[in-house]
Amino acid sequence: MSTTFIPLNQLPVGSIGKVRALAADGIERRRMLDLGLIRDTTVESLRRSPAGDPVAYGIRGAVIALRSEESSKIFVESI
Amino acid sequence: MGLTIQSTSIGVLKENFKLDTESPDEIVIALAGNPNTGKSTVFNRLTGLNQHTGNWPGKTVTNAQGSFQHHEKNYILVDLPGTYSLFANSMEEQIARDFICFGSPKVTVIVADATCLERNLNLVLQILEITDKVVVCVNLLDEAKRKKITIDLEKLSDQIGVPVVGTAARSGKGLQELKDTVEKMAVGGIITNPFKIHYDTVIENAIEKIEPEIEDFIKNRFHKRWMALRLIDGDKAFQDSMKAYLDMDFSENATLQIKLKEARAMICKELNDLEELQDRIVSNIVSIAEDISNEVVSFNKTVRCKKERDIDGILTSRLYGIPIMIALLGLIFWITIVGANVPSALLADGLFWVEGQLSAFFLWLSVPVWVHDMIVYGVYRTLAWVVSVMLPPMAIFFPLFTLLEDLGYLPRVAFNLDYYFKKACAHGKQALTMCMGFGCNAAGIISCRIIDSPRERLIAILTNNFVPCNGRFPTLIALSSLFIAGGFSAAFQSFAAAIAILAVIVLGVMITLLISRILSKTVLKGLPSSFALELPPYRRPQIGRVIVRSLIDRTLFVLGRAVAVAAPAGLVIWVMANISIGNDSLLTHCAEFLDPFAKLLGLDGYILMAFILGLPANEIVIPILIMSYLSGGSMLELDSLSELRQLFLDHGWTQLTAVCMMLFSLNHWPCGTTLWTIRKETQSWKWTGAALLIPTVTGIVLCFIVAQGAALLHLV
Numbered sequence: 001m002s003t004t005f006i007p008l009n010q011l012p013v014g015s016i017g018k019v020r021a022l023a024a025d026g027i028e029r030r031r032m033l034d035l036g037l038i039r040d041t042t043v044e045s046l047r048r049s050p051a052g053d054p055v056a057y058g059i060r061g062a063v064i065a066l067r068s069e070e071s072s073k074i075f076v077e078s079i
Numbered sequence: 080m081g082l083t084i085q086s087t088s089i090g091v092l093k094e095n096f097k098l099d100t101e102s103p104d105e106i107v108i109a110l111a112g113n114p115n116t117g118k119s120t121v122f123n124r125l126t127g128l129n130q131h132t133g134n135w136p137g138k139t140v141t142n143a144q145g146s147f148q149h150h151e152k153n154y155i156l157v158d159l160p161g162t163y164s165l166f167a168n169s170m171e172e173q174i175a176r177d178f179i180c181f182g183s184p185k186v187t188v189i190v191a192d193a194t195c196l197e198r199n200l201n202l203v204l205q206i207l208e209i210t211d212k213v214v215v216c217v218n219l220l221d222e223a224k225r226k227k228i229t230i231d232l233e234k235l236s237d238q239i240g241v242p243v244v245g246t247a248a249r250s251g252k253g254l255q256e257l258k259d260t261v262e263k264m265a266v267g268g269i270i271t272n273p274f275k276i277h278y279d280t281v282i283e284n285a286i287e288k289i290e291p292e293i294e295d296f297i298k299n300r301f302h303k304r305w306m307a308l309r310l311i312d313g314d315k316a317f318q319d320s321m322k323a324y325l326d327m328d329f330s331e332n333a334t335l336q337i338k339l340k341e342a343r344a345m346i347c348k349e350l351n352d353l354e355e356l357q358d359r360i361v362s363n364i365v366s367i368a369e370d371i372s373n374e375v376v377s378f379n380k381t382v383r384c385k386k387e388r389d390i391d392g393i394l395t396s397r398l399y400g401i402p403i404m405i406a407l408l409g410l411i412f413w414i415t416i417v418g419a420n421v422p423s424a425l426l427a428d429g430l431f432w433v434e435g436q437l438s439a440f441f442l443w444l445s446v447p448v449w450v451h452d453m454i455v456y457g458v459y460r461t462l463a464w465v466v467s468v469m470l471p472p473m474a475i476f477f478p479l480f481t482l483l484e485d486l487g488y489l490p491r492v493a494f495n496l497d498y499y500f501k502k503a504c505a506h507g508k509q510a511l512t513m514c515m516g517f518g519c520n521a522a523g524i525i526s527c528r529i530i531d532s533p534r535e536r537l538i539a540i541l542t543n544n545f546v547p548c549n550g551r552f553p554t555l556i557a558l559s560s561l562f563i564a565g566g567f568s569a570a571f572q573s574f575a576a577a578i579a580i581l582a583v584i585v586l587g588v589m590i591t592l593l594i595s596r597i598l599s600k601t602v603l604k605g606l607p608s609s610f611a612l613e614l615p616p617y618r619r620p621q622i623g624r625v626i627v628r629s630l631i632d633r634t635l636f637v638l639g640r641a642v643a644v645a646a647p648a649g650l651v652i653w654v655m656a657n658i659s660i661g662n663d664s665l666l667t668h669c670a671e672f673l674d675p676f677a678k679l680l681g682l683d684g685y686i687l688m689a690f691i692l693g694l695p696a697n698e699i700v701i702p703i704l705i706m707s708y709l710s711g712g713s714m715l716e717l718d719s720l721s722e723l724r725q726l727f728l729d730h731g732w733t734q735l736t737a738v739c740m741m742l743f744s745l746n747h748w749p750c751g752t753t754l755w756t757i758r759k760e761t762q763s764w765k766w767t768g769a770a771l772l773i774p775t776v777t778g779i780v781l782c783f784i785v786a787q788g789a790a791l792l793h794l795v
Contacts, residue, residue: 025354027168028609033361034164035611036198041365047392050400051498054507056391056614060369061195063391063614065494067501070609 006078009055009071011045017076018042024073032074036060043076105146105153106265109178111206112190113199114161115615117218119143120248121190122158125258140170140528149258152265157184163198165205166314166361169531173316179209180301181324185265188257190216193223193230193245194616197372203239204364207273208305213241214260221247222618228378235375240272249621275304278363281349282356285311285342292335296327310335311342312356387616391491400495405581407488411479413577416556419471420573426470430463449657457653457706458646464702465645466638468553473634476552480517481629485620489514493612496588503592504599506535507610509542513591516546520749521756523548528760532608537766538595540757544749544774545591547583550641550697554744555580557701561724562737579741587745594773640752641698648692648699652706666707680779681739681786683731690743695751700744735789739782746778 011017019041022032036059037043044058054065066074112118122130126145143158159178160171179187189206191199196217203215217230236243242260246253263269277283289307297303309317310329321327329335346356394403437459441451483489489511497507508530516523523543530536547555559579564572599605655666663671666688673691674684685707693700705723708730727736748771749757758767 029354030164030166030168030357030361031609031611033358033365034166034168034201036201036365036368038358038362038365046388047395048397049395049494049498050397052397053501054494054497054610054612056395056494060197062198063616065497065507065610065612065614067497067507067610070611 004077005075007072008043008045008057008066008074008076009053009068011043011076011078013045013047013055015078016042016044017078019074020077021075022073023075024070028070028073032070035062035064037074042079043074105155106186107155107157107182107184108261108265109157109159109182109184109187110190111159111175111179111187111202112161113163113192113202115613116161116190116192116199117248118161118190119158121188121216121218121246121254121257122156124248124251124254126156140174141525147258149262152262154261154265157182162202164202165209166357173320176209176317177320177324179206181320183300184212186212186214186261188214188216188261190218193217193219194226194228196230196376197368200239200368200371201364204274204276204368207239207241208276208308209301211241211271211273211302212264213271213273214257214264215239215241215243216253216257217243217245218248220245220253221250222616225619226378226616228376231375231377235371238371238374239274242269242271249624274367276363276367279359281346282308282359285345288338288342288345289335292332292338308360310339311346312353312360313343390617391614394488394491395494400491404492404495405585407483408584409577409581411476411483412556412580413573414479415472415476415552416560416576416580417573418475419556422471422474423467426467427463430467434459434463452657453650453653458649461645461649461652461699461702461706462642464705465641465698468557468701469550469641469698470634470638472553472556473549473638474630476549477518477629477634478626480514481625482620482622484514485618485625487615487617490612490614494614497610497612499592500595501610503595504606505538505592505595506530506532506608507612509535509539509591509595512539512543513546513588516543516548518549520544520546520548520753524753524756524760532605534599534603534605535608537761538598538603540760541598541766541770541773542591542594544753544770545587545594545746545777547587547745548697548750548753550750551700551744552580553698554701555583555741557723558737558741558744559583561727562732562734565724583741583745586742590746590777594777641696644696645699645702648695648703649706652692652703656707670707679786680743680782681735681789682743682782683736685730686736686740686743690747693750694748697744697750735786735794739786742782742785743778746774746781748775 005020006017008017019037019039021039022029022037024032041060046056046058046063048055049065054067055071056063056065057071110118110122122143122145126147130143130145140160145156145158147154147156157178159175162169162172162175165172165176165179178184187206187210189199189203191203203213206213215235217232217235220230223230230245232243232245242264244253244257244260246257248254260269264271278286286304286307289310290303293303293306293310297306306317318329321329343353346353350356350359393399434455438451438455441455492514493507493510496510500507500509509527511529512523512526514523515526520543523546524540527536527539527543530539556576559576560572563579564575567575652666655669656664658665660668670684670688672684673687677684677687680687685704689700689704689707692703705726708726748754754767754771757770758764761767
């Protein structure tokens with residue numbers, strides 16, 4: 001079942017994913033949750049920065065830039 | 080634990096929160112909210128000029144307080160740090176939470192962004208869990224209207240059970256109603272019924288087990304449900320605060336500890352561990368925020384983000400993002416240089432006319448010649464130079480830059496550049512602190528507080544000086560106009576000068592990245608910390624306010640400081656130039672002593688001395704240099720740039736001297752104010768010393784390479 005999940009940084013720009021799992025713990029996990037990244041939250045990959053990383057994501061009406069270090073720990077199901 | 084709430088509250092307020100209460104009749108109001116919600120606009124609108132800022136005791140987090148009067152009652156408004164949550168993940172969150180819990184505010188006003196309500200509701204719900212004396216202020220209604228977002232405020236109020244006031248603080252709309260509501264709540268005229276979050280059954284059962292145990296301790300300071308939950312999830316920061324503010328230590332309460340153990344055992348039976356408990360708590364709050372938002376907010380989804388995304392698509396695009404950024408900065412410099420020329424000349428004319436009058440006045444008073452010379456040629460002339468050289472560029476540069484800031488462009492700069500900061504093992508927000516450094520490095524260093532990781536914050540502090548501050552721009556502008564643009568035809572001169580300054584800044588950014596990387600690999604070893612940068616919506620700047628704010632807050636402030644420093648410095652220079660030892664003045668002796676070393680760097684003794692004497696403020700480096708060059712020979716009046724150029728040429732300047740001086744201006748010790756700020760922010764003389772040495776050594780090495788390289792290649 002985990003084969004259908006991809007890390008958020010592999011979600012192509014312009015597509016939308018649903019959060020399935022967070023592979024982070026401690027404060028890092030809390031920060032992700034504070035951004036509203038709970039299960040089933042839809043996340044849209046909006047655009048890459050000029051150098052390709054970080055990437056801006058649309059999360060609950062806000063635009064948040066995440067580095068690949070963080071976004072690779074957020075697993076989503078592409079929809 | 081014998082202290083009652085009554086007897087402790089005022090003392091606690093004064094000591095722990097540095098609260099500025101004069102009498103117990105003053106009503107304390109806390110102002111909470113997410114960052115970028117216009118919270119400070121609400122604060123400024125309510126308190127006007129009756130505010131002062133400082134630090135929270137023992138913390139490097141800014142504490143702003145202000146007061147206002149409404150219906151003959153005095154209110155103290157405490158601006159809490161902007162946070163997304165109150166789970167005490169950071170210093171800011173802990174301070175905000177502690178103040179709401181232990182600072183006993185009569186009312187907590189939460190400012191929420193109407194264009195992004197769902198996200199803001201997260202914090203609202205968390206605060207409602209703590210206290211029921213809450214007024215929600217839905218701000219930026221004007222922005223929301225522009226984006227065709229409508230919010231049913233009445234329904235929102237029904238849903239969350241506390242009063243909701245809609246405002247557009249920038250135009251002052253709704254603030255009267257906000258004050259009325261706050262007043263009514265403060266006198267107990269509003270009974271609230273705050274939304275109660277229902278958690279999963281297992282969590283609810285655990286809460287029920289603890290609640291009766293803590294009832295006696297907290298009275299009605301805050302909700303016992305919330306406190307029970309904090310105790311169950313083992314929130315260390317909360318227990319520390321309970322001990323610090325209320326002198327309550329629960330680790331010694333045996334019955335409570337047993338109950339807590341049982342409650343946790345109940346939870347761990349159903350959930351994996353306590354970490355999952357936290358997940359559940361946050362998830363519950365977030366999904367309730369989503370539900371409420373769906374109920375009360377309506378918008379046209381396609382219209383909502385289209386325009387913004389199109390703009391961002393260009394400003395942060397792979398191809399154009401960085402070129403546009405550099406071009407924008409270049410444009411600002413070009414406008415500054417072109418625009419400053421005429422007023423600078425006019426000011427100089429005017430001020431030197433005044434010098435003539437002043438001189439005549441002193442002669443008429445028939446004061447001794449040396450007094451006349453000291454005041455007119457020493458103090459006044461330095462002042463005149465500082466004002467005429469600095470004021471016009473600042474009065475143009477600051478408003479333009481504030482405009483970019485107001486538009487919301489700066490976070491895009493951080494977004495564009497983050498990759499390079501990551502490569503340097505630093506934080507992307509360092510780009511923001513650098514932008515602040517353009518105005519004033521001391522301000523840039525204070526802004527480093529936005530970086531959470533101490534390691535990355537220190538890197539940002541130590542390298543902030545590689546961004547030329549406003550005090551150094553006049554030097555750069557003057558030198559590039561005189562010596563670099565000089566070779567171009569008249570039409571391109573200002574353009575060439577702007578390019579030269581841009582090149583200096585790009586170099587500064589590259590040095591910043593290099594030094595950051597070197598620091599990360601040596602004394603400040605570590606990996607980049609987590610990074611989440613919000614790109615807030617673009618806002619239409621209020622041009623009038625921008626101009627007023629930047630002129631008053633920045634231009635006059637910086638100019639005032641420069642003038643205050645320039646007057647005594649002018650005096651010192653004059654005295655040094657006029658006290659002779661042997662055949663030469665003290666000034667010449669000092670300059671000659673420095674000369675051999677300065678020559679190695681492509682400078683001369685006078686230039687290096689001007690930098691040293693300019694330690695109090697970089698603004699006075701060029702005026703000092705002019706004064707010292709002039710003091711040797713005849714006292715000609717300088718009223719045009721070409722005469723200035725001639726003066727420098729007479730003292731053996733070449734284009735290389737100008738380039739080296741520009742490089743040294745970019746890379747040398749921070750000014751006195753900046754050093755003092757670094758000492759305050761790092762609480763360490765060692766790091767202050769490092770902040771002094773790093774740019775100085777860089778400058779010496781760089782100038783040496785350039786000067787000797789040019790000599791070797793026979794360029795000069």
